[in-house]
Amino acid sequence: MHPITPERAWALHGSAATRQLEARAIAAAGPHVLMQRAGLATARLALALAPHARQVWIACGPGNNGGDGLEAAMHLQHWGKRPRVRWLGDEQRLAPDAAASLARARAAGVLFTDAMPELQSQDLAIDALLGLGNARAATGDLAACIAALNASAAPVLAIDLPTGLAADTGQAHGPAVRARHTLSLLTLKPGLFTGMGRDLAGQVWFDALQDGDTVPSDATLAGPPPARARAHASHKGSYGDVAVLGGAPGMRGAAVLAASAALHAGAGRVYVAALDAGTVDLAADAPELMWRAPPELALARLAVACGCGGGPQVAAWLPRVLAEAAQLVLDADALNAVAADTGLQDALRWRAQPTVLTPHPLEAARLLGSSTTAVQADRLAAARALAARFGAVVLLKGSGTVVTEPGRAPAINPTGNARLATAGTGDVLAGFVAAHLAAGSTAWEAACHAAYAHGALADTWPAGRALTASALARAAA
Numbered sequence: 001m002h003p004i005t006p007e008r009a010w011a012l013h014g015s016a017a018t019r020q021l022e023a024r025a026i027a028a029a030g031p032h033v034l035m036q037r038a039g040l041a042t043a044r045l046a047l048a049l050a051p052h053a054r055q056v057w058i059a060c061g062p063g064n065n066g067g068d069g070l071e072a073a074m075h076l077q078h079w080g081k082r083p084r085v086r087w088l089g090d091e092q093r094l095a096p097d098a099a100a101s102l103a104r105a106r107a108a109g110v111l112f113t114d115a116m117p118e119l120q121s122q123d124l125a126i127d128a129l130l131g132l133g134n135a136r137a138a139t140g141d142l143a144a145c146i147a148a149l150n151a152s153a154a155p156v157l158a159i160d161l162p163t164g165l166a167a168d169t170g171q172a173h174g175p176a177v178r179a180r181h182t183l184s185l186l187t188l189k190p191g192l193f194t195g196m197g198r199d200l201a202g203q204v205w206f207d208a209l210q211d212g213d214t215v216p217s218d219a220t221l222a223g224p225p226p227a228r229a230r231a232h233a234s235h236k237g238s239y240g241d242v243a244v245l246g247g248a249p250g251m252r253g254a255a256v257l258a259a260s261a262a263l264h265a266g267a268g269r270v271y272v273a274a275l276d277a278g279t280v281d282l283a284a285d286a287p288e289l290m291w292r293a294p295p296e297l298a299l300a301r302l303a304v305a306c307g308c309g310g311g312p313q314v315a316a317w318l319p320r321v322l323a324e325a326a327q328l329v330l331d332a333d334a335l336n337a338v339a340a341d342t343g344l345q346d347a348l349r350w351r352a353q354p355t356v357l358t359p360h361p362l363e364a365a366r367l368l369g370s371s372t373t374a375v376q377a378d379r380l381a382a383a384r385a386l387a388a389r390f391g392a393v394v395l396l397k398g399s400g401t402v403v404t405e406p407g408r409a410p411a412i413n414p415t416g417n418a419r420l421a422t423a424g425t426g427d428v429l430a431g432f433v434a435a436h437l438a439a440g441s442t443a444w445e446a447a448c449h450a451a452y453a454h455g456a457l458a459d460t461w462p463a464g465r466a467l468t469a470s471a472l473a474r475a476a477a
């Protein structure tokens with residue numbers, strides 16, 4: 001069993017791939033063996049999480065997820081705990097594995113009761129209501145059990161998935177369990193790590209239940225970028241040049257943030273071309289930045305971060321930028337301009353040079369002609385659709401940032417937290433991506449590595465220090 005942390009990459013499998021692997025594993029191991037392993041793994045983790053627990057409430061659903069819970073209840077009973085089981089199944093409709101675990105739990109003397117637990121007296125609660133078979137919004141007794149788990153003062157350990165969370169998309173279309181820990185079985189599912197998954201699953205653990213067999217993955221949980229030492233015999237030209245095109249009147253700060261981020265992320269030289277033609281800004285806190293008028297930029301030699309507070313004015317520059325920029329990050333207002341102009345969409349499609357789009361869900365919705373709700377309903381599919389439409393790397397922001405490009409399984413970024421929900425952090429991310437591009441990373445690597453670094457900074461941010469975008473930009477080094 002492994003705790004899932006951002007320290008390494010993991011393969012992710014959706015429900016169809018997991019069902020395929022499950023069928024093969026059951027065929028290889030024989031009936032009930034996997035459920036026995038699942039129940040034992042759950043009971044062991046429960047004990048590790050709450051070693052002194054006496055009262056354990058286990059809410060078991062009508063399918064095999066409930067079977068895993070019944071199997072765990074049997075072990076906890078044998079180990080001297082006092083599991084109380086609420087079982088929502090129907091013996092006439094029970095699958096053979098779950099029926100076997102029900103018989104074992106009964107034989108062990110587990111207490112079955114329909115009474116809801118005393119919420120304050122439980123030491124641990126286990127959510128074995130639904131896993132992969134979650135088919136529709138919960139109602140009735142199932143919804144009441146979800147509410148009881150969510151109201152419990154005890155930590156909740158979810159088996160396989162928090163009940164109500166969709167394995168493939170990270171969405172919940174009805175009541176869902178908010179777990180402190182989730183033990184994912186056989187595979188790690190993408191939905192645990194994006195959309196609502198991070199909030200509902202808590203700390204994810206993984207038990208493969210079998211050795212060696214695998215099926216093609218649907219996505220990856222990204223790992224850390226490889227450490228890259230700077231050669232002693234290097235100079236500023238070795239790390240490439242970034243230009244930020246943005247900063248329309250009233251929004252110059254966005255361009256400065258992106259530029260400062262690129263600078264601190266290691267770009268050799270950083271130019272700022274502000275669309276606010278009024279004044280030259282010497283950006284007192286970053287005298288390293290070089291200010292240029294937009295027409296002066298030698299785009300064909302630059303990694304350009306375009307958007308960043310660019311306002312509607314940025315649209316006029318996009319035909320040239322799309323045609324000429326050696327590498328390109330399109331953010332915010334640049335994405336909105338593309339969404340509003342089919343000519344720019346064609347130019348983006350025809351672009352042959354490395355390109356990263358960094359939309360948040362609303363910008364992605366505009367580009368796809370859909371809605372934020374539709375994008376969030378399946379973030380992986382939305383990112384894939386955008387990448388296919390524009391032939392670019394797409395970095396879809398939000399909880400569990402998704403990076404994808406045509407012909408490649410998406411990566412979900414494992415780092416970051418809600419402290420990043422503050423103005424300007426998106427500009428900082430665009431600057432990071434541009435710095436990676438300028439240093440010679442592919443568009444895919446630049447997007448994955450920048451997203452990871454950006455989130456990791458927030459994850460290690462000192463508790464008492466305000467996380468502002470400008471501080472985040474400066475912390476990059």
Ligand SMILES: NC(=O)C1=CN([C@@H]2O[C@H](COP(=O)(O)OP(=O)(O)OC[C@H]3O[C@@H](n4cnc5c(N)ncnc54)[C@H](OP(=O)(O)O)[C@@H]3O)[C@@H](O)[C@H]2O)[C@@H](O)CC1
Pocket residue numbers: 022026032034035038061062063064065066068097129130131132133134135136137138139142159160161185186
């Ligand atoms: N087989 C094995 O050896 C292993 C299995 N494993 C475990 O099995 C889990 C998958 O089991 P599963 O396929 O039985 O699905 P599960 O999530 O239990 O739910 C299905 C049941 O719930 C019902 N139902 C659904 N939605 C509902 C709703 N809203 N409200 C009410 N009822 C609802 C649905 O009813 P129906 O839709 O048929 O009417 C059906 O009865 C997997 O996540 C893992 O934990 C692993 O440990 C590996 C070993």
Ligand SMILES: [K+]
Pocket residue numbers: 065127128129130131158159160161162163
């Ligand atoms: K569950």
